[in-house]
Amino acid sequence: MIDYTQGAGVQYHIGVNEEEIGSYVFLTGDPGRVEEVAKYLQDAHFVQRNREYVTYTGFLDGTKVSVVSTGIGGPSTAIAIEELVRCKVHTFLRLGTCGGMALDVKGGDLCIASGAIRAEGCSREYAPIEFPAVPDFSVLQAQVQSAQKLSLRFHVGVAHCKDSFYGQHEPLKSPVGKRLAENWQAYCALGTICSEMESSTLFIVASALHVRAGAMFMAIANQEREKQGLSNPQDHNLHPMFSCAVETMKALIAEDKKREA
Ligand SMILES: O=P(O)(O)O[C@H]1O[C@H](CO)[C@@H](O)[C@H]1O
Numbered sequence: 001m002i003d004y005t006q007g008a009g010v011q012y013h014i015g016v017n018e019e020e021i022g023s024y025v026f027l028t029g030d031p032g033r034v035e036e037v038a039k040y041l042q043d044a045h046f047v048q049r050n051r052e053y054v055t056y057t058g059f060l061d062g063t064k065v066s067v068v069s070t071g072i073g074g075p076s077t078a079i080a081i082e083e084l085v086r087c088k089v090h091t092f093l094r095l096g097t098c099g100g101m102a103l104d105v106k107g108g109d110l111c112i113a114s115g116a117i118r119a120e121g122c123s124r125e126y127a128p129i130e131f132p133a134v135p136d137f138s139v140l141q142a143q144v145q146s147a148q149k150l151s152l153r154f155h156v157g158v159a160h161c162k163d164s165f166y167g168q169h170e171p172l173k174s175p176v177g178k179r180l181a182e183n184w185q186a187y188c189a190l191g192t193i194c195s196e197m198e199s200s201t202l203f204i205v206a207s208a209l210h211v212r213a214g215a216m217f218m219a220i221a222n223q224e225r226e227k228q229g230l231s232n233p234q235d236h237n238l239h240p241m242f243s244c245a246v247e248t249m250k251a252l253i254a255e256d257k258k259r260e261a
């Protein structure tokens with residue numbers, strides 16, 4: 001393969017090298033969210049910005065941890081994961097936003113993905129469609145335990161991942177809207193908890209590269225509650241999720257330290 005690195009192991013898109021990155025990484029879609037998450041780390045500093053990729057690095061309980069944005073959707077997420085794995089990252093935790101689908105998911109609730117529907121294109125370039133997009137079990141378990149410890153209102157279940165945000169919200173405006181709406185109805189009938197855009201790619205690329213990954217999202221609102229005439233509060237406060245994510249990463253780091261001792 002042509003060497004696109006910028007020398008000294010600096011990765012082509014994310015613009016960082018192994019020395020600048022912890023082996024544990026929080027991923028967020030929004031580049032503007034990275035600095036906010038980094039405030040939860042000790043001694044965090046800005047590392048790099050290139051395209052949609054912003055990176056900060058700091059510490060949790062003495063272990064180096066980074067926060068990196070992926071931008072929206074599968075392709076930019078897959079690139080971030082591939083390049084971060086080249087920087088020796090072995091643990092990923094995505095912190096995102098989502099729309100609720102199950103009627104008991106309200107704006108402000110935390111959704112933890114136990115699996116993801118591969119209704120996007122990118123993951124098909126990593127695994128046949130029969131292969132399930134699932135998180136690493138130890139990461140999932142640590143997420144659930146952290147949400148319980150913090151007494152958050154949370155849901156664990158399958159997340160829907162798609163490429164078109166507006167196909168989710170206004171399917172019938174699309175020439176293929178009937179198919180989108182029919183599939184959406186089926187996903188709801190199957191108990192899917194929420195919809196977002198990166199976790200299936202994250203889970204499949206992580207499986208392909210033999211690293212571990214998990215994902216959690218704050219529900220902003222729920223269009224299905226709106227449809228049913230139920231209350232539909234909007235909530236954009238992501239801090240409870242950040243606290244849960246930090247708790248989760250600390251638990252994983254502690255388990256790893258115990259195993260290595
Ligand atoms: O808040 P983030 O992490 O970007 O996640 C969600 O928000 C974006 C759409 O508004 C998509 O990236 C979706 O997955």
Ligand SMILES: O=c1cc[nH]c(=O)[nH]1
Binds near residue numbers: 097165195197
């Ligand atoms: O409804 C939503 C909210 C956030 N992200 C999505 O993909 N959908």
